[in-house]
Amino acid sequence: MKNFYVTPKKKLGQHFLTDESVAERIASAVNYGNGSKFVGLEIGPGTGVLTKYLLKNSQMDLNVIEIDRESVEYLAVNYPELYGNNKIIGGDFLRIDLNEYLLECKVVCGNFPYNISSQIFFKILEYKDSVKQVVCMLQREVAQRIANGPGTKEYGILSVFLQAYYDIEYLFGVDEHVFNPPPKVKSAVIRLNRNKVETLGCNEKLFRTIVKQSFNLRRKMLRNSLAQFLKGSDAEQPYLTLRPEQLSVNDFINLTNILDSNNG
Numbered sequence: 273m274k275n276f277y278v279t280p281k282k283k284l285g286q287h288f289l290t291d292e293s294v295a296e297r298i299a300s301a302v303n304y305g306n307g308s309k310f311v312g313l314e315i316g317p318g319t320g321v322l323t324k325y326l327l328k329n330s331q332m333d334l335n336v337i338e339i340d341r342e343s344v345e346y347l348a349v350n351y352p353e354l355y356g357n358n359k360i361i362g363g364d365f366l367r368i369d370l371n372e373y374l375l376e377c378k379v380v381c382g383n384f385p386y387n388i389s390s391q392i393f394f395k396i397l398e399y400k401d402s403v404k405q406v407v408c409m410l411q412r413e414v415a416q417r418i419a420n421g422p423g424t425k426e427y428g429i430l431s432v433f434l435q436a437y438y439d440i441e442y443l444f445g446v447d448e449h450v451f452n453p454p455p456k457v458k459s460a461v462i463r464l465n466r467n468k469v470e471t472l473g474c475n476e477k478l479f480r481t482i483v484k485q486s487f488n489l490r491r492k493m494l495r496n497s498l499a500q501f502l503k504g505s506d507a508e509q510p511y512l513t514l515r516p517e518q519l520s521v522n523d524f525i526n527l528t529n530i531l532d533s534n535n536g
């Protein structure tokens with residue numbers, strides 16, 4: 273490795289992994305594939321600590337996207353096999369045209385920039401038809417929020433949206449001292465596998481509206497937060513006396529169908 277130093281930049285959420293055994297564990301959690309080649313995308317490779325181990329997966333045809341120019345330069349020098357094949361994308365994952373990179377992509381991975389991890393997941397959801405697996409490290413609370421089911425305080429909008437289409441595993445926690453600089457928060461690694469659900473069996477636009485509106489007023493009973501969707505005969509609906517964190521994905525689907533029929 274040619275060793276010039278990339279200064280970690282706070283505003284880009286840069287916390288470089290210093291413990292390669294953690295990088296190795298994350299990379300080996302990618303277990304998609306049935307013997308044939310597939311396309312993968314790493315978000316935020318930085319100086320390539322994780323990239324190095326992802327490249328050992330001979331089935332994965334890896335692309336990386338990195339916003340930081342200095343890191344891109346570093347990767348170009350140290351990973352000629354990526355650079356030479358135009359597999360280093362210099363750009364902002366939230367702004368590039370993802371049709372180009374995610375329509376064919378089966379696996380997304382990375383030690384995500386924690387400050388934009390929710391936005392990254394909302395983008396991935398737009399490509400749920402192609403993206404079959406996500407393996408990523410993120411802030412522990414966010415990992416819990418995504419992985420936890422109803423009845424927990426972490427359960428929220430992103431949990432419901434992701435759990436509707438992915439089976440989610442919380443793999444392991446990572447302490448702050450294996451990063452440079454150490455983040456103020458603890459970290460965790462999760463894996464998402466696309467489930468068999470193709471459509472939810474309800475008006476999906478209304479489903480999204482209902483989930484968002486319920487959790488935006490998370491301490492209120494659904495009767496109050498969803499008042500605008502109700503009509504008189506709904507008064508007896510048992511869901512309406514609950515709070516949003518008590519509803520599973522299927523409950524939200526049922527509720528959507530009940531409320532949708534109000535407009536039919």
Ligand code: SAH
Nearest residue numbers: 287288289316317318339340364365383385
């Ligand atoms: N994978 C590396 C770096 C993780 S830090 C490691 O584990 O050491 C997060 C990385 O995401 C940084 O390199 C940061 O520059 C990059 N990043 C931040 N915002 C980004 C964005 N919008 N698009 C692409 N990369 C981004």
